[in-house]
Amino acid sequence: MAILIxxxxxxxxxxxxxxxxxxxxxxxxxxxxxIIAEVETDKATMDVEVFDSGTILxxxxxxxxxxxxxxxxxxxxxxxxxxxxxxxxxxxxxxxxSSEKKKEESKSEQKEDKKESKDFDPLFGDxxxxxxxxxxxxxxxxxxxxxxxxxxxxxxxxxxxxGIKLSDVNGSGPNGRIIKRDIEQFDKSAxxxxxxxxxxxxxxxxxxxxxxxxxxxxxxxxxxxxxxxKFTNPHFYETIDIDMKQAIAARAQLNExxxxxxxxxDFVVKAAAVALSQHPKVNSSWMGDFIRQYNEVHVAxxxxxxxxxxxxxxxxxxxxxxxxxxxQVKTFAQKAKDKKLQPDExxxxxxxxxxxxMFGIEEFTAIINPxxxxxxAVGAIRDVPVVENGTVVPGxxxxxxxxxxxxxxxxxxxxxxxxxxxxxxxxxxNMLL
Amino acid sequence: xxxxxxxEAIREALTEEMQRDEKIIxxxxxxxxxxxxxxxxxxxxxxxxxxRIIDTPISELGFAGIGVGAAMNGLRPIIEFxxxxxxxxxxxxxxxxxxxxxxxxxxxxxxxxxxxxxxASGGQLAATHSVAYETIYAxxxxxxxxYPSEPGDAKGMLKTAIRDNDPVIFLESEQMYGMKGExxxxxxxxxxGKGKIKxxxxxxxxxxxxxxxxxxKQAAEQLAKDGVEAEIxxxxxxxxxxxxxxxxxxxKTNRCVVVDETHPFCGFxxxxxxLIQREAFDYLDAPVQRVTIPDVPAPFAxxxxxxxxxxPKQVIExxxxxxxxx
Numbered sequence: 001m002a003i004l005i006x007x008x009x010x011x012x013x014x015x016x017x018x019x020x021x022x023x024x025x026x027x028x029x030x031x032x033x034x035i036i037a038e039v040e041t042d043k044a045t046m047d048v049e050v051f052d053s054g055t056i057l058x059x060x061x062x063x064x065x066x067x068x069x070x071x072x073x074x075x076x077x078x079x080x081x082x083x084x085x086x087x088x089x090x091x092x093x094x095x096x097x098s099s100e101k102k103k104e105e106s107k108s109e110q111k112e113d114k115k116e117s118k119d120f121d122p123l124f125g126d127x128x129x130x131x132x133x134x135x136x137x138x139x140x141x142x143x144x145x146x147x148x149x150x151x152x153x154x155x156x157x158x159x160x161x162x163g164i165k166l167s168d169v170n171g172s173g174p175n176g177r178i179i180k181r182d183i184e185q186f187d188k189s190a191x192x193x194x195x196x197x198x199x200x201x202x203x204x205x206x207x208x209x210x211x212x213x214x215x216x217x218x219x220x221x222x223x224x225x226x227x228x229x230k231f232t233n234p235h236f237y238e239t240i241d242i243d244m245k246q247a248i249a250a251r252a253q254l255n256e257x258x259x260x261x262x263x264x265x266d267f268v269v270k271a272a273a274v275a276l277s278q279h280p281k282v283n284s285s286w287m288g289d290f291i292r293q294y295n296e297v298h299v300a301x302x303x304x305x306x307x308x309x310x311x312x313x314x315x316x317x318x319x320x321x322x323x324x325x326x327x328q329v330k331t332f333a334q335k336a337k338d339k340k341l342q343p344d345e346x347x348x349x350x351x352x353x354x355x356x357x358m359f360g361i362e363e364f365t366a367i368i369n370p371x372x373x374x375x376x377a378v379g380a381i382r383d384v385p386v387v388e389n390g391t392v393v394p395g396x397x398x399x400x401x402x403x404x405x406x407x408x409x410x411x412x413x414x415x416x417x418x419x420x421x422x423x424x425x426x427x428x429x430n431m432l433l
Numbered sequence: 434x435x436x437x438x439x440x441e442a443i444r445e446a447l448t449e450e451m452q453r454d455e456k457i458i459x460x461x462x463x464x465x466x467x468x469x470x471x472x473x474x475x476x477x478x479x480x481x482x483x484x485r486i487i488d489t490p491i492s493e494l495g496f497a498g499i500g501v502g503a504a505m506n507g508l509r510p511i512i513e514f515x516x517x518x519x520x521x522x523x524x525x526x527x528x529x530x531x532x533x534x535x536x537x538x539x540x541x542x543x544x545x546x547x548x549x550x551x552x553a554s555g556g557q558l559a560a561t562h563s564v565a566y567e568t569i570y571a572x573x574x575x576x577x578x579x580y581p582s583e584p585g586d587a588k589g590m591l592k593t594a595i596r597d598n599d600p601v602i603f604l605e606s607e608q609m610y611g612m613k614g615e616x617x618x619x620x621x622x623x624x625x626g627k628g629k630i631k632x633x634x635x636x637x638x639x640x641x642x643x644x645x646x647x648x649x650k651q652a653a654e655q656l657a658k659d660g661v662e663a664e665i666x667x668x669x670x671x672x673x674x675x676x677x678x679x680x681x682x683x684x685k686t687n688r689c690v691v692v693d694e695t696h697p698f699c700g701f702x703x704x705x706x707x708l709i710q711r712e713a714f715d716y717l718d719a720p721v722q723r724v725t726i727p728d729v730p731a732p733f734a735x736x737x738x739x740x741x742x743x744x745p746k747q748v749i750e751x752x753x754x755x756x757x758x759x
Contacts, residue, residue, distance in 0.1 A: 179757055181757065
């Protein structure tokens with residue numbers, strides 16, 4: 001029996017996957033456990049494995065095409081098997097075409113039926129209408145964001161035709177039902193400030209040479225998650241200046257040991273993790289109607305990759321030694337470059353650190369990585385004149401800026417956390433406690 | 434075009450058909466020597482004689498059954514009930530024999546019979562003599578049901594009913610017999626299942642047949658003064674129903690009121706409402722409304738009877754509801 005391979009859920013947040021590569025073509029023999037394709041999700045490029053042996057009878061999506069979660073990717077079966085019944089339906093790109101075809105077919109069917117049984121089938125009542133009602137359903141789903149509004153069927157149809165969002169219309173019928181008259185009298189221009197400003201924007205665009213880049217899955221994920229974070233989480237920022245003299249000395253000392261290579265970033269991760277374990281308020285998530293405080297500290301580290309960034313997670317970082325942290329971050333960075341990070345390596349963070357020190361950035365603010373409560377933006381270590389015991393001496397300073405979600409964390413608790421963090425870096429021995 | 438009374442139009446149809454086909458006979462209470470309880474058959478006994486215009490005893494079950502038997506044996510009987518309220522006594526012959534024999538004989542026997550007479554209320558006649566029966570007969574497979582609202586329709590429709598080879602229930606009205614209207618000259622057969630747009634309008638579709646057409650017409654005239662143009666569709670045949678015409682009109686007006694003198698539950702209006710929502714769902718701007726008698730037997734008292742019957746006022750209210758004017 002032929003088996004349909006549909007788009008698996010390769011990451012918790014993916015809504016669709018782009019076929020990065022097919023390892024097979026139609027007609028190929030496959031065995032259980034074979035990797036038939038690589039799929040680019042919002043997080044990583046993942047392998048798609050088959051669990052059955054057989055022949056690839058059909059491939060639905062080309063390389064580079066996006067397939068929605070659960071959408072059809074391929075059919076595996078015995079050679080020569082009839083799979084025509086599995087071909088129509090809702091695979092990504094074919095969806096529209098086939099449903100349109102269906103509509104046409106049912107229309108002509110209905111016409112024929114009409115001649116024979118004007119009102120109803122004398123034996124089976126209304127069966128001929130099933131097709132039509134399922135179409136209705138499809139349509140309803142497509143406009144599902146308007147489904148709780150009360151509107152007459154006609155008003156719904158008219159709004160759909162004219163591209164009017166029902167939620168923009170005030171209903172004048174009973175219980176606020178939107179009726180024909182409301183759509184007819186609806187002032188399109190009044191309700192579309194967003195669209196108007198959009199077109200104004202585009203008119204400003206220089207008409208000269210330009211290049212349009214299609215948006216990758218990763219960019220889509222970044223765009224969606226960070227917009228959501230920035231627009232819904234009330235961010236506030238606190239910056240603290242840290243004396244790095246001791247940390248520099250400690251690092252130099254440790255790196256003298258054979259096979260040890262510890263970075264300042266490892267110090268930052270460790271210090272933040274230890275501070276988090278002492279300030280659990282910062283180590284929590286906003287859950288809508290309650291706040292979840294985590295008992296474990298999992299620190300995500302932002303890693304830049306060619307088309308964006310990924311945030312692999314160092315688990316239980318407060319309990320790891322500096323070299324263990326360093327090892328993990330290094331492995332993650334390599335995997336990120338190779339697009340081989342697995343989704344579970346990027347999930348479950350309770351805090352995030354973004355370090356642009358290596359670019360010489362003095363300080364910056366970061367957008368909170370949901371569902372974290374805070375993110376720490378780390379700047380470069382600078383040579384600055386500092387006053388010590390009344391005299392100006394050369395000093396080493398580093399600024400970090402904490403972005404906090406004010407729904408969870410208040411200014412004082414964020415400040416207390418930063419204070420602990422500074423003390424740990426200024427006296428690295430304390431991290432050993 | 435002649436202007437005739439409703440009863441005269443029916444008489445013309447009966448007479449012309451009986452002249453055309455001598456297999457047609459007419460049977461019922463007081464149809465012959467008394468010239469008809471409502472004078473529909475006036476002069477026909479004289480013209481066709483006692484062999485074809487036959488007075489019966491007060492025994493509806495008996496003469497309905499004789500009619501079915503005569504039809505089985507090659508005649509084409511027309512059975513007149515003094516009112517359809519009395520036909521209830523003979524309804525077993527109509528529903529079980531007339532309607533089903535063709536089906537049960539595998540098509541070997543057809544029953545070319547017309548049951549006709551006044552239907553529904555006729556003034557203060559109390560509960561048992563005021564029932565509109567089109568819904569009950571239309572419910573039964575094997576019966577066609579016609580209920581004209583005007584003399585011109587009545588003549589053309591009755592001729593079609595008489596010429597059909599299967600049983601037809603042909604409903605008239607005591608209160609409409611004296612009503613005058615234009616009747617086209619010559620042969621004008623009106624087919625089954627063909628409604629008529631009796632008034633054109635763009636704001637609401639009113640479906641009304643039989644006596645209720647006149648209620649709808651009065652309502653429409655009043656509504657026009659308020660700027661609402663109602664389209665009135667008289668389906669004329671209850672079954673088979675011209676739902677295409679109704680749906681076309683609803684697609685234009687987006688609203689519909691059904692006026693119906695039968696009881697509401699499982700009534701004619703319920704069927705029309707269902708068909709409209711199925712066929713014209715996306716065109717509806719308001720739920721279909723109906724004006725019917727209530728789910729209560731007819732009262733005798735004059736003031737109560739007036740409240741019980743569908744009135745132009747109720748139709749106007751319903752139209753205002755579907756056009757969101759109240």
